[in-house]
Amino acid sequence: MPAWNESDVIAATVTEVLTAMPEADLLVIDDGSTDDTAALAHAAGASVLTLPYNMGVGGALRAGFKYAWRNGYEQVIQVDADGQHDPRDIPKVLAGLEHADISIGARFAGEGAYEARGPRRWAMRLLATALSAAAHTRLSDVTSGFRAANRRTIRQYTHHYPAEYLGDTVDSLMTAIRMGYTVTQVPVAMRPRQGGTPSASPVKAMIYLFRSAFALLISTTRRKSSVA
Amino acid sequence: MNVTITFLVVGALFVLVLFWVLRSGRIREKYVALWGLIGVAGVVLAIWPDLLSGLTRLLGFQLPANLLFFLAILLLLGVCLHLSVEASKLEDETRTLAEEVALLHLRIDRLQGQRADESTPPRT
Numbered sequence: 001m002p003a004w005n006e007s008d009v010i011a012a013t014v015t016e017v018l019t020a021m022p023e024a025d026l027l028v029i030d031d032g033s034t035d036d037t038a039a040l041a042h043a044a045g046a047s048v049l050t051l052p053y054n055m056g057v058g059g060a061l062r063a064g065f066k067y068a069w070r071n072g073y074e075q076v077i078q079v080d081a082d083g084q085h086d087p088r089d090i091p092k093v094l095a096g097l098e099h100a101d102i103s104i105g106a107r108f109a110g111e112g113a114y115e116a117r118g119p120r121r122w123a124m125r126l127l128a129t130a131l132s133a134a135a136h137t138r139l140s141d142v143t144s145g146f147r148a149a150n151r152r153t154i155r156q157y158t159h160h161y162p163a164e165y166l167g168d169t170v171d172s173l174m175t176a177i178r179m180g181y182t183v184t185q186v187p188v189a190m191r192p193r194q195g196g197t198p199s200a201s202p203v204k205a206m207i208y209l210f211r212s213a214f215a216l217l218i219s220t221t222r223r224k225s226s227v228a
Numbered sequence: 229m230n231v232t233i234t235f236l237v238v239g240a241l242f243v244l245v246l247f248w249v250l251r252s253g254r255i256r257e258k259y260v261a262l263w264g265l266i267g268v269a270g271v272v273l274a275i276w277p278d279l280l281s282g283l284t285r286l287l288g289f290q291l292p293a294n295l296l297f298f299l300a301i302l303l304l305l306g307v308c309l310h311l312s313v314e315a316s317k318l319e320d321e322t323r324t325l326a327e328e329v330a331l332l333h334l335r336i337d338r339l340q341g342q343r344a345d346e347s348t349p350p351r352t
């Protein structure tokens with residue numbers, strides 16, 4: 001669970017996840033928070049990996065995957081710290097790993113109420129279409145941060161997991177697909193964020209669209225990264 | 229003729245400074261390559277200005293100065309790009325180091341917790 005200055009919600013989210021999944025180990029990656037996110041997460045019962053400075057979601061996640069790889073975990077699921085993801089869906093998303101290397105908890109797959117409009121919606125469509133074509137399966141929500149990986153994928157992630165914006169979702173997924181990893185999606189409901197505000201301005205949405213297309217272009221033309 | 233001497237002095241000084249900085253270990257060799265090319269090109273052109281005029285005609289530039297500016301900008305762009313590439317590489321390297329530090333930190337915390345209280349299981 002990557003977390004950056006989430007002191008308002010982190011304790012509640014950690015408690016909820018641990019209640020829903022008592023048999024799981026929960027690692028919170030504190031991405032250079034300036035508040036007491038790390039201490040609160042630790043007090044709530046999570047292990048905390050504290051990064052010395054802010055690296056972005058992708059940076060935090062690669063550190064988490066390295067931790068998982070070195071400690072021999074067979075499966076990993078990433079969950080947002082802001083409480084958007086319902087921990088009760090975790091077993092459902094993990095079940096997707098039975099027939100794929102990566103399992104994505106997707107918002108648009110029929111469950112829950114999630115609406116996106118204008119350029120942001122086009123961007124999501126573009127990304128979903130491109131990645132679906134590459135993966136030969138229907139993926140409707142490729143920017144979802146609610147996804148699970150098996151040990152094979154964890155290893156790939158430790159080698160290639162970009163820290164750039166959108167690199168953590170789109171690029172990592174596209175690279176994994178091109179390396180031959182299989183992807184599946186599981187419909188989940190998203191809850192409104194417990195704290196913070198989602199960006200909604202049309203300018204930001206346009207920038208988002210542009211950056212999506214760019215991230216896609218880079219990740220599809222990139223030389224395949226080799227896992228030693 | 230005056231201009232030639234000026235260029236020669238400036239070019240030679242540049243190469244000298246470059247050599248000096250390299251020798252005292254304040255710059256890595258890989259950065260010197262491009263700068264050295266610029267310095268040597270400056271000196272060569274100062275000694276044989278006809279070379280520039282010939283090249284100007286050959287490449288279809290109107291004035292030798294145009295070619296000179298064009299080449300100068302091209303080389304500076306090359307240096308900038310090189311620096312950006314190196315900066316990205318450094319960022320990647322610090323990222324990896326930061327990950328290692330964080331992972332080691334967590335391990336130390338765990339080991340200390342284990343030693344402080346042997347009855348507590350190491351992993352929850």
